[in-house]
Amino acid sequence: MENLSYYEILEVSSDADKTTIKKAYRKMAKQYHPDKNAGDKEAEYKFKLVNEAYQCLSDEQQRSIYDRYGKEGLQGMGGSSRSSSGFDDLGSMFEEMFSGFGGGGGRRRQNPADMDKYPLDINVDMYINFNEAIFGCEKEIEFTYKKSCQKCKGTGAKDGKLSTCSQCKGQGQIYMKQGFMTFSQTCPVCNGTGTAATEPCKTCNGHGYEEVRETVKISVPKGIDSGNRLRVSGKGNIGKKGHRGDLYVTFEVKPDKHFIRDDNDVYIEIPVFFTQAIKGDTLTIPSLTGELELKLDVGTKDKQRFTFRGEGIEDVHGHGKGNLIAVVNIQYPKKLNDEQLELLNKLQESFGIESKPHEGVLDSVIDKMKNWFK
DSSP states (O other): OTTSOHHHHHTOOTTOOHHHHHHHHHHHHHHHOTTTSTTOHHHHHHHHHHHHHHHHHTSHHHHHHHHHHOGGGGTTOTTTTSOHHHHHHHHHHHHHHSGGGTSOSSOOOOOGGGOOSSOSOEEEEEEEOHHHHHHOEEEEEEEEEEEEOTTTTTSSBGGGOEEEOTTTTTSSEEEEEETTEEEEEEOTTTTTSSEEESSBOTTTTTSSEEEEEEEEEEEEOTTOOTTOEEEETTOSOBOTTSOBOOEEEEEEEOOOSSEEEETTEEEEEEEEEHHHHHHTOEEEEEOSSSEEEEEOOTTOOTTOEEEETTOSOBOTTSSOBOOEEEEEEEEOOSOOOHHHHHHHHHHHHHTGGGGOHHHHHHHHHHHHHHHHTO
């Protein structure tokens, strides 16, 4: 990346305007920012290059010199030609972009004493059968949630006694300097609280919470599919102040042996003997709710599809039903006895020239090939 031009680093063209350059810079600075890539030396290096490129290309004088003479033309300037307004623009941009990372964007930091050691919402996975997903069902789910330890008031410290974190000196943030800018990130030792346990709580072993098993009954709606989530209000983790989050159930539907689901449509493969396909027989086939009649076309082809509208899966949001698609799989005999062979030969002869479509086609191909070698 260091061998790329400033334009290539920001992935813009050499005639890009200031707005385009600024937009590209914001995108890449977010991607490689140290707070998002803790410990990633490569990302840290790319972040420096992105800043270097933007500092040059966002200043008209430096950009003009760079366009004519390259990086060599900027040597010796030491950045002194860059106006103070340019630095202000860069600083305000980072304040806006990274205020959520503790960069001082004007937001008031939450009181560490009120911060929970875990998210209040929790997720569990549930596996259900194909028919349970199609028609809906009642299920019981057993899960584990966290609740704040009452003995230590959720601090993880014996009797709730805390001391100043030695890593961040009580600030809850650690600071890094990148050129002319200073960035902060949450302290990894105290998780932003600024405090640490003098002695761990024996009730919760210093975790600050206890784990509790609970069972809840849920109603699985018709049409649920893999990846869908169901929210169970007020069944998540319990925080220090007694607030309880939500439980989210993510579903995984087991495949069926015969029916294949595609969104709200259902496919089923129908084995058809070749004589049935030729004659256009009427077959009785299974559906999700019973049986259906499938009228084959005369001369039905292999993999031909027949659609039964509204015979699929009910949409989980109540937006109608999908279709059932029957896919024909033509079956041929693996061997013939003498009588069957004789009957087939008579049948073929009865069609006359129609039974030998290959002859006219192949004869013309052979004649064309002969001309190639004249």
